[in-house]
Amino acid sequence: MWTKEMFGTDVYHLVAAFIIYSMMGWLVESIYMSFCNKRLTNRGFGRGPFCPIYGFGGVLGYLILHPLSNNLVALYLVGAVLATTFEYLVGIFMQKFLGEVYWDYNEKPCNYKGIICLESTIAWGFYAIIIITFLHSRIINFVDRYNVVWGARACKLILILVTIDYIFKLRNVFHIKN
Secondary structure, three states: OOOOEEOOEEHHHHHHHHHHHHHHHHHHHHHHHHHHHOOOOOOOOOOOOOOHHHHHHHHHHHHHHHHHOOOHHHHHHHHHHHHHHHHHHHHHHHHHHHOOOOOOOOOOOOEEOOOEEHHHHHHHHHHHHHHHHHHHHHHHHHHHOOOHHHHHHHHHHHHHHHHHHHHHHHHHHOOOOO
Protein backbone atom coordinates (compact mmCIF):
# COMPACT_ATOMS: atom_id res chain seq x y z
CA MET A 1 0.00 0.00 0.00
CA TRP A 2 2.69 2.51 0.98
CA THR A 3 4.53 2.19 -2.34
CA LYS A 4 1.43 2.53 -4.54
CA GLU A 5 1.78 5.65 -6.64
CA MET A 6 -0.84 8.40 -6.73
CA PHE A 7 -0.51 11.77 -8.44
CA GLY A 8 3.16 11.15 -9.22
CA THR A 9 4.25 10.23 -5.70
CA ASP A 10 3.83 7.25 -3.41
CA VAL A 11 1.17 6.94 -0.72
CA TYR A 12 3.81 6.95 2.03
CA HIS A 13 5.05 10.44 1.10
CA LEU A 14 1.49 11.75 0.64
CA VAL A 15 0.39 10.44 4.06
CA ALA A 16 3.56 11.64 5.79
CA ALA A 17 3.20 15.11 4.22
CA PHE A 18 -0.49 15.17 5.23
CA ILE A 19 0.46 14.43 8.85
CA ILE A 20 3.24 17.01 8.92
CA TYR A 21 1.08 19.74 7.33
CA SER A 22 -1.74 18.90 9.78
CA MET A 23 0.58 19.24 12.75
CA MET A 24 2.36 22.34 11.44
CA GLY A 25 -0.97 23.99 10.67
CA TRP A 26 -2.17 23.24 14.18
CA LEU A 27 1.05 24.70 15.63
CA VAL A 28 0.98 27.90 13.56
CA GLU A 29 -2.73 28.50 14.14
CA SER A 30 -2.54 27.70 17.86
CA ILE A 31 0.38 30.10 18.32
CA TYR A 32 -1.40 32.81 16.32
CA MET A 33 -4.69 32.38 18.20
CA SER A 34 -2.92 32.16 21.57
CA PHE A 35 -1.32 35.51 20.77
CA CYS A 36 -4.67 37.00 19.69
CA ASN A 37 -6.54 35.60 22.72
CA LYS A 38 -3.69 36.39 25.14
CA ARG A 39 -3.99 32.82 26.48
CA LEU A 40 -3.05 29.33 25.30
CA THR A 41 -5.50 28.21 22.64
CA ASN A 42 -5.78 24.74 21.09
CA ARG A 43 -7.05 25.23 17.55
CA GLY A 44 -7.51 21.56 16.79
CA PHE A 45 -10.83 19.75 16.57
CA GLY A 46 -9.69 17.19 19.14
CA ARG A 47 -7.21 17.37 21.97
CA GLY A 48 -4.13 16.50 19.96
CA PRO A 49 -1.93 18.73 17.79
CA PHE A 50 -3.65 18.02 14.50
CA CYS A 51 -5.72 20.10 12.05
CA PRO A 52 -6.52 17.97 9.00
CA ILE A 53 -7.75 20.97 7.02
CA TYR A 54 -4.08 22.01 6.79
CA GLY A 55 -3.01 18.48 5.90
CA PHE A 56 -5.48 18.24 3.04
CA GLY A 57 -4.83 21.83 2.02
CA GLY A 58 -1.05 21.39 2.01
CA VAL A 59 -1.03 18.12 0.06
CA LEU A 60 -3.81 19.02 -2.37
CA GLY A 61 -2.38 22.50 -2.76
CA TYR A 62 1.01 21.09 -3.62
CA LEU A 63 -0.40 18.57 -6.11
CA ILE A 64 -2.53 21.20 -7.86
CA LEU A 65 -0.23 24.22 -7.65
CA HIS A 66 3.18 22.64 -8.31
CA PRO A 67 2.90 23.19 -12.09
CA LEU A 68 2.73 26.95 -11.36
CA SER A 69 6.03 26.99 -9.43
CA ASN A 70 7.75 29.11 -12.11
CA ASN A 71 5.06 31.82 -12.15
CA LEU A 72 4.80 33.35 -8.67
CA VAL A 73 1.96 35.72 -9.58
CA ALA A 74 -0.21 32.90 -10.93
CA LEU A 75 0.84 30.69 -8.01
CA TYR A 76 -0.21 33.39 -5.53
CA LEU A 77 -3.55 34.14 -7.19
CA VAL A 78 -4.59 30.54 -7.86
CA GLY A 79 -3.37 29.47 -4.40
CA ALA A 80 -5.36 32.23 -2.69
CA VAL A 81 -8.55 31.42 -4.62
CA LEU A 82 -8.25 27.63 -4.19
CA ALA A 83 -7.48 27.82 -0.47
CA THR A 84 -10.31 30.28 0.14
CA THR A 85 -12.71 28.04 -1.78
CA PHE A 86 -11.51 25.02 0.21
CA GLU A 87 -11.90 26.91 3.50
CA TYR A 88 -15.43 27.95 2.52
CA LEU A 89 -16.47 24.41 1.54
CA VAL A 90 -15.04 22.95 4.76
CA GLY A 91 -16.83 25.67 6.75
CA ILE A 92 -20.16 24.90 5.07
CA PHE A 93 -19.61 21.16 5.66
CA MET A 94 -18.82 21.75 9.35
CA GLN A 95 -21.84 24.01 9.76
CA LYS A 96 -24.13 21.43 8.19
CA PHE A 97 -22.80 18.31 9.93
CA LEU A 98 -21.31 19.61 13.20
CA GLY A 99 -23.61 22.56 13.77
CA GLU A 100 -20.78 25.08 13.94
CA VAL A 101 -17.61 26.26 12.23
CA TYR A 102 -14.46 26.19 14.34
CA TRP A 103 -13.35 29.63 13.21
CA ASP A 104 -15.18 32.94 13.04
CA TYR A 105 -14.26 35.81 10.73
CA ASN A 106 -17.35 37.91 11.53
CA GLU A 107 -15.18 40.58 13.17
CA LYS A 108 -12.83 40.75 10.18
CA PRO A 109 -13.44 43.24 7.39
CA CYS A 110 -14.54 41.87 4.02
CA ASN A 111 -15.82 38.56 5.37
CA TYR A 112 -18.50 36.32 3.92
CA LYS A 113 -20.77 34.61 6.45
CA GLY A 114 -17.88 34.66 8.93
CA ILE A 115 -16.39 31.66 7.11
CA ILE A 116 -13.95 33.38 4.76
CA CYS A 117 -12.37 36.82 4.74
CA LEU A 118 -10.03 38.92 2.63
CA GLU A 119 -7.25 38.83 5.26
CA SER A 120 -7.09 35.03 5.14
CA THR A 121 -7.35 34.98 1.35
CA ILE A 122 -4.30 37.25 1.14
CA ALA A 123 -2.44 34.98 3.59
CA TRP A 124 -3.39 31.81 1.67
CA GLY A 125 -1.67 33.18 -1.43
CA PHE A 126 1.56 33.69 0.48
CA TYR A 127 1.24 30.25 2.07
CA ALA A 128 0.88 28.75 -1.42
CA ILE A 129 4.15 30.36 -2.48
CA ILE A 130 5.90 29.18 0.70
CA ILE A 131 4.63 25.60 0.33
CA ILE A 132 5.50 25.28 -3.36
CA THR A 133 8.84 27.11 -3.44
CA PHE A 134 10.25 26.16 -0.05
CA LEU A 135 8.37 23.96 2.39
CA HIS A 136 7.21 20.86 0.52
CA SER A 137 10.67 19.81 -0.66
CA ARG A 138 11.97 20.17 2.91
CA ILE A 139 9.12 18.04 4.25
CA ILE A 140 9.89 15.32 1.70
CA ASN A 141 13.62 15.50 2.57
CA PHE A 142 12.73 15.17 6.27
CA VAL A 143 10.53 12.14 5.57
CA ASP A 144 13.29 10.56 3.45
CA ARG A 145 15.79 10.78 6.34
CA TYR A 146 14.02 7.90 8.05
CA ASN A 147 13.55 4.27 7.16
CA VAL A 148 10.28 3.75 5.27
CA VAL A 149 9.23 0.83 7.49
CA TRP A 150 9.60 2.92 10.65
CA GLY A 151 8.10 5.96 8.97
CA ALA A 152 5.05 3.97 7.88
CA ARG A 153 4.66 2.63 11.42
CA ALA A 154 4.85 6.18 12.80
CA CYS A 155 2.24 7.33 10.26
CA LYS A 156 -0.09 4.48 11.23
CA LEU A 157 0.34 5.20 14.94
CA ILE A 158 -0.32 8.92 14.52
CA LEU A 159 -3.41 8.30 12.39
CA ILE A 160 -4.74 5.76 14.91
CA LEU A 161 -4.24 8.23 17.77
CA VAL A 162 -5.92 11.03 15.80
CA THR A 163 -8.82 8.73 14.90
CA ILE A 164 -9.34 7.80 18.57
CA ASP A 165 -9.13 11.47 19.57
CA TYR A 166 -11.70 12.44 16.91
CA ILE A 167 -14.05 9.59 17.84
CA PHE A 168 -14.17 10.87 21.42
CA LYS A 169 -14.68 14.44 20.20
CA LEU A 170 -17.48 13.41 17.83
CA ARG A 171 -19.16 11.46 20.63
CA ASN A 172 -19.18 14.66 22.67
CA VAL A 173 -20.35 16.82 19.75
CA PHE A 174 -23.27 14.50 19.02
CA HIS A 175 -23.92 13.74 22.72
CA ILE A 176 -23.43 9.99 22.24
CA LYS A 177 -23.22 7.97 25.45
CA ASN A 178 -21.60 4.55 25.77
